Amino acid sequence: MKTGLLALAVGAIISTSAFAETKIGMITTLSGGGAGLGIDVRDGFMLAIAQSGRDDIEVIIEDDQQKPDIAVQLTDKMIQSEDVDIMTGIIWSNLAMAVVPSVVNQDVFYLSPNAGPSVLAGQGCHENYFNVAWQNDNLHEAAGAYANSTGYTNSFILAPNYPAGQDALNGYKRFYEGELAGELYTQLGQTDYAAEIAQIRASGADSVFFFLPGGMGISFLKQYADSGVDIPVLGPAFSFDQGILQAVGGAALGVVNTSQWNKDIDNPTNASFVESFEAEYGRLPSLYASQGFDTANLILSALETASPDDAGAFREALRAADFDSTRGDFAFGPNHHPIQTIYAREVVQEGDIFTNRILGVALEAHADAYAADCKM
C-alpha cells in the first residue's frame, strides 16, 4: 500500500512536471528509528494532495535520515536545483533549527508539520515561516494545566537531557502549580528506566509527568507497568500516538495524555480524514498524520487565492488559515504559530486496537509563550 502510494506520487511527479505550477519540497524522516513519524506526516500530506485532485502541484519527497547535515544538503538541492516554492516535512527540532532559517531567508516559504522549537516562535520568527502543528512547549503546558485541574500537588517529572526535553519540563512547570517530588533528566535514547522507576517509587509523588518520545516511552511504560508502582502517569501525546500504542500494549491503558488532535474530535473534516486515511493506508492515523494533512490543506487553501510567486499575497493567504482543519477551530497567532484548543485524552482499547478517547479540554484557544519576543 505504502509503495503503491509512493509509486503514485512518483508517477504524479513525472506526469505533471512538465506543466507543474507549484513545487513543494518535503524533507522528512523516512528511515531509522524515527521513521514512523515522517511516514505518517508524508502519508497525511499526500492524502490531502490526492484528495484535492489538483494536477498542478508537484511534491518532491526526500529522506533526511534524522541527520541535520543530510537535511541541510537536501535543502540546498531543493532550493537551488529544484527551485521549490514551499518547503515542509521536518519532524525533529534540531533539524528544523539547521534548515528553516536558511530556507526562509532565501524567500522560500516553510510550513512546519511537526517541529516547533522555541527560538523559531520567539526571537527567530520569520514572515515566511509557519508552524501548523504546535510550539514545542504547548502539549506540556496543557499537561501542567490538566494536573492542576485533577488536583495533583506533588508531581515527579522526567525528560531526556536535550533541548526539547528541557522545553518539556519548563512547559509543564509553567502551568503546574503544585510541588515537585522530583525532577530528572535521563539520557537521550535510554532504554532502561529501572533506576528512575525506583526513584519514583521512593519519592512519594502523587503523579508522574514524562516526556519520552518514540522507543524511550515504550520502554518506560512497559517497565513502569511491570514495576508495580501505581502512581498515575501523564504526558504529551508523543508517547501515546497511534504508531507506538500497539507496541506499548496494555501498559498504556488509562494513561492521560495531551494532544491538539484526536480521531474522535467531532467535525466533518476530521471524520472524513480518519475514514479516508484508514481506507488508503490500512491503519488508523496518528496526530502526525493529522498535522501532515492539515499542512497540505493549508497550502491548498492559500493556493486558491494566490500563487507563491506573489509572496506578499500568498503569505496573507496562509496567515488567514482559511481551511477546514481536522482539529476544528484553527488560527495563527502573530508569530505564525497556532492558537488552538488542547485536549486531555485517555488511552482506551477498541477491540484489538489501542487508541485514545478525549476526556475534556486541557487548555482552550492556547497560544505559545514566545509570541511576545517575535518581531516580524
Added chain:
Amino acid sequence: MSAILIIEQILNGLQFGIMLFLMAAGLTLIFGVMGLINLAHGSLYMIGAFAAAATAGATGSFLLALVAALAAAAIVGAIVEIVVIRRLYCAAHLDQVLATFALILIFSEGTRWIFGSFPLFLDVPSYLSGPVSLPGGIQYSLYRLALIVIGLLVALGLWWLTARTRLGIQIRAGENDREMIAALGVDISKLYTLVFALGAALAGLAGALVGAIQSVQVGMGEPVLILAFVVIVIGGIGSIKGAFIGSLLVGLTDTLGGIFLPELFKLYMEPGAASQTGSALASMAVYILMSIVLVWRPTGLFGARA
C-alpha cells in the same frame, strides 16, 4: 535515600550488567578467536528481538519466542559468517569495520522492509510479570530477577563450555594460535562458524529478553553494542571472565552513577541544574571507568594480549 532504594538500584545495575554480558560474551569470543571486529553484533541482537516478537505474536508463547530468537540469530549468524565474514579474517581491521558496518545498514533496512517502521509488541509473560516482595520489604520486578538468573545460568554454561568441553579447548587454542590448531587437524572454518553462531545466539537471546521490557524497533542494537565494546575493552579482549566482570562493573557504574551523581550535586547546586549536570556526568561515568582501567592495565582487567 533509603537502604531499600539503594538495594533496588544495585539489583537494577546487576540486571543491566548481566544483559550486557550476553552481548559482550559473543563479541569477545568472536574477537578473541577470529580477531574480527564485528559491528553487526547489535543487528543480531535486533534480529533476536524481532524473531521473538513475531513468534510471540503468532503463537502467544514466550518460551517459543525465546527459542525462535536463539535459532534465528544463530542461523543468521552462521549464514553471515559463511557468506561475508569468512572473507575478512585476513583483511585489515578497517576493512572488517567497513564490511560489518555495511551489514548493520543491510539488516536495519531489511528488517524495516519486512516488519515496517513501527515498533513491535513483545510483552513479559504473565507468569513473570509484576513485582515480588524480597526480604526486607523490597518490591522488585519478577521479570528482572528472572533475567539475572538466566544471565547467571548462561555465564555458568559458557564457563563449562570453555573450561570443560572439547569445543572449549579448541576455542581456547584458537585464541592462542590459529595456525597451529589448523595444522593439528582441527577444521578451523567449521570452528569459526560455530563460534560465530554461538555469539550470535547469545546476542539474539539478549535482544529477546530485553525486548520484552523495552521497545522492539529497528536500530535497537546499536546503543547496546557501544556499551558491549566498552565492556570487552575493560574486561580484556577475548576473555569471557573479563567480559563478565566488565559487564557487572559497567552495569553498576551506569546505574548507580545515574542515581548518586545528581544527588551529590544537589548538595552544592540548586536541584534543576544539579539534575542536569549530574545526568550529563553520569552518562560519561562508564567511559571514565574505562579510561581509569586502561591507564592501570592497558590490556584490560583480564587481557592477555598486548
